[in-house]
Amino acid sequence: MYEGAIQDLIDELGQLPGIGPKSAQRLAFHILAADNADVHRLSAALNRVKELVRFCDVCFNVSENDSCRICRDPRRGTEVICVVEEPKDVVAIERTGEFRGKYHVLGGAINPLEGIGPDQLRIRELLLRLRGGEVKELILATDPNTEGEATATYLALLVKPMGLIVSRLASGLPVGGDLEYADEITLGRAFEGRRTV
Amino acid sequence: MYEGAIQDLIDELGQLPGIGPKSAQRLAFHILAADNADVHRLSAALNRVKELVRFCDVCFNVSENDSCRICRDPRRGTEVICVVEEPKDVVAIERTGEFRGKYHVLGGAINPLEGIGPDQLRIRELLLRLRGGEVKELILATDPNTEGEATATYLALLVKPMGLIVSRLASGLPVGGDLEYADEITLGRAFEGRRTV
Numbered sequence: 108m109y110e111g112a113i114q115d116l117i118d119e120l121g122q123l124p125g126i127g128p129k130s131a132q133r134l135a136f137h138i139l140a141a142d143n144a145d146v147h148r149l150s151a152a153l154n155r156v157k158e159l160v161r162f163c164d165v166c167f168n169v170s171e172n173d174s175c176r177i178c179r180d181p182r183r184g185t186e187v188i189c190v191v192e193e194p195k196d197v198v199a200i201e202r203t204g205e206f207r208g209k210y211h212v213l214g215g216a217i218n219p220l221e222g223i224g225p226d227q228l229r230i231r232e233l234l235l236r237l238r239g240g241e242v243k244e245l246i247l248a249t250d251p252n253t254e255g256e257a258t259a260t261y262l263a264l265l266v267k268p269m270g271l272i273v274s275r276l277a278s279g280l281p282v283g284g285d286l287e288y289a290d291e292i293t294l295g296r297a298f299e300g301r302r303t304v
Numbered sequence: 305m306y307e308g309a310i311q312d313l314i315d316e317l318g319q320l321p322g323i324g325p326k327s328a329q330r331l332a333f334h335i336l337a338a339d340n341a342d343v344h345r346l347s348a349a350l351n352r353v354k355e356l357v358r359f360c361d362v363c364f365n366v367s368e369n370d371s372c373r374i375c376r377d378p379r380r381g382t383e384v385i386c387v388v389e390e391p392k393d394v395v396a397i398e399r400t401g402e403f404r405g406k407y408h409v410l411g412g413a414i415n416p417l418e419g420i421g422p423d424q425l426r427i428r429e430l431l432l433r434l435r436g437g438e439v440k441e442l443i444l445a446t447d448p449n450t451e452g453e454a455t456a457t458y459l460a461l462l463v464k465p466m467g468l469i470v471s472r473l474a475s476g477l478p479v480g481g482d483l484e485y486a487d488e489i490t491l492g493r494a495f496e497g498r499r500t501v
Contacts, residue, residue, distance in 0.1 A: 108395045111368050112356040116349040122342070124334050130322060132392055137321050139353055139366065145319070146354050150347040152313040156336055157343050159309040169336065171308050195329060198305045 113139065165236070167212040167229050169194045177201075177210060184208045189246040190233065190262065192216050192255065200248065208246075211236065216254035217261060225261060233262075237269060244272040251278055310336065362433070364409040364426050366391045374398075374407060381405045386443040387430065387459065389413050389452065393445065403443075408433065413451035414458060422458060430459075434466060441469040448475055 109117065113135055121131035138146055162168065163175035170176070177183060177197070187208035191197055197210050213228040236242065245266055249255035263273045278296035280289055289297070306314065310332055318328035335343055359365065360372035367373070374380060374394070384405035388394055394407050410425040433439065442463055446452035460470045475493035477486055486494070 108398065109366060109391075110357075110373055112349070112352040113366055116353045119346040119349045122346075123331055125327060125330065133322065134320055135353065136390070136392065138350060139357055143354050146350055149316040149319075150350040152309065152316045153335060153343055153347040153350075155309040156313045156332065157340050160307075160336055169306060169310055176307055193333070194306075195333065201305065 162212075166210045167214060167232065168197050168210055182207075185241050186243040187246060188233075188236065188242050188244075189248050191248045192250060192258070196248065196250075206246075213249070213258065216249055216258040218254045228258070230262070230265070234265070237266060237271065242271065244274065247273065247275045251276070359409075363407045364411060364429065365394050365407055379404075382438050383440040384443060385430075385433065385439050385441075386445050388445045389447060389455070393447075397445065405443075410446070410455065413446055413455040415451045425455070427459070427462070431462070434463060434468065439468065441471065444470065444472045448473070 108114065116135045116138065117128070117131045120126055120134050121128055123131075126134070159171050160169055161171070163170040163173075163178055165174050165178040168175040168177065172179070184207055187206075188211050189200060189206055189208060190211045190213060191200065192213055192215055194212055197212060200206050200210075211229070211233050213230065213233075215223055215228055217223060217225060217228070237245075245262070247259040247262055249258045259275055263275075267273055277300055278293065279300055280286065280293065280297045286294070305311065313332045313335065314325070314328045317323055317331050318325055320328075323331070356368050357366055358368070360367040360370075360375055362371050362375045365372040365374065369376070381404055384403075385408050386397060386403055386405060387408045387410060388397070389410055389412055391409055394409060397403050397407075408426070408430050410427065410430075412420055412425055414420060414422060414425070434442075442459070444456040444459055446455045456472055460472075464470055474497055475490065476497055477483065477490065477494045483491070
């Protein structure tokens with residue numbers, strides 16, 4: 108509907124996930140009105156991500172070097188590996204400040220409907236890391252949904268014979284939430300996992 | 305929270321209107337996983353919009369030339385000018401196929417709270433266009449909200465002494481809507497503007 112460049116930009120923005128035609132149009136006109144410097148910073152940031160960012164050779168977190176900040180950090184313990192689905196899960200766990208070991212990013216979860224099996228995830232690379240014998244515990248921090256649970260179960264079966272401690276993050280009521288608004292599965296898990304005080 | 309380039313991209317995306325920190329993160333990881341060619345097309349489209357797109361010298365619609373596609377079109381009538389707030393309003397009206405005249409894009413609406421008065425809009429340029437004497441009717445198609453109504457009233461007072469026909473788009477029930485869900489102001493306008501059949 109528009110001429111040349113502005114329509115091209117609307118089309119390109121509309122390809123991004125969660126951005127429909129109306130949002131794409133609104134963003135394009137925002138960009139048209141924005142400072143040149145701001146837009147060039149955004150376009151340079153897009154290109155730099157593709158040039159510079161790759162995956163850590165050890166844990167497959169995002170990194171700009173052979174190994175990521177966490178894998179390079181000598182103060183982090185090497186006896187516990189926390190297995191997550193995506194790099195953003197690493198950030199979420201780092202934000203808690205509760206974990207001082209290393210990570211392993213699978214790159215997703217087992218999902219047969221989308222054709223993602225164990226071979227599409229970095230499970231072989233995880234097993235290679237465990238071979239050294241230094242790792243004593245594996246924390247399975249995949250998402251608490253069907254795919255995440257399936258992946259955790261699969262990994263637990265795989266590594267338990269190696270004599271490792273295998274744990275899973277606790278399920279239960281979110282802190283600060285209301286009991287009456289919890290769904291029945293979460294409330295059920297909270298009962299199952301109750302602790303003596 | 306992330307290293308270098310990916311955090312830069314999240315920050316830049318988070319500056320865009322309607323994109324919060326979570327969406328910015330999701331978009332950045334989408335871009336990280338996307339084809340290089342797709343990302344380069346997006347970044348090139350951003351730069352091209354800033355380089356190529358400017359405003360039509362006549363109507364101030366977006367254009368890549370001195371005058372826009374509509375102003376250049378010899379089949380469009382020159383007796384009626386439809387006054388709108390933004391280029392996207394031109395597209396919305398063009399989509400109806402109901403209007404074959406020319407446009408004038410004000411670049412906004414009068415909004416004292418945001419410091420936008422008549423001088424910040426292209427009203428002087430509109431009056432210059434009317435001086436030729438060729439224009440017979442002005443359709444005020446500003447938005448049917450407070451700012452749009454104020455702008456329309458201001459323009460009507462300004463141009464009526466010039467002997468032009470001045471009209472405003474009809475307000476009323478949206479076609480395909482339910483009467484019971486219409487708000488009272490819209491329903492009131494529909495009564496006011498009723499037609500004999």
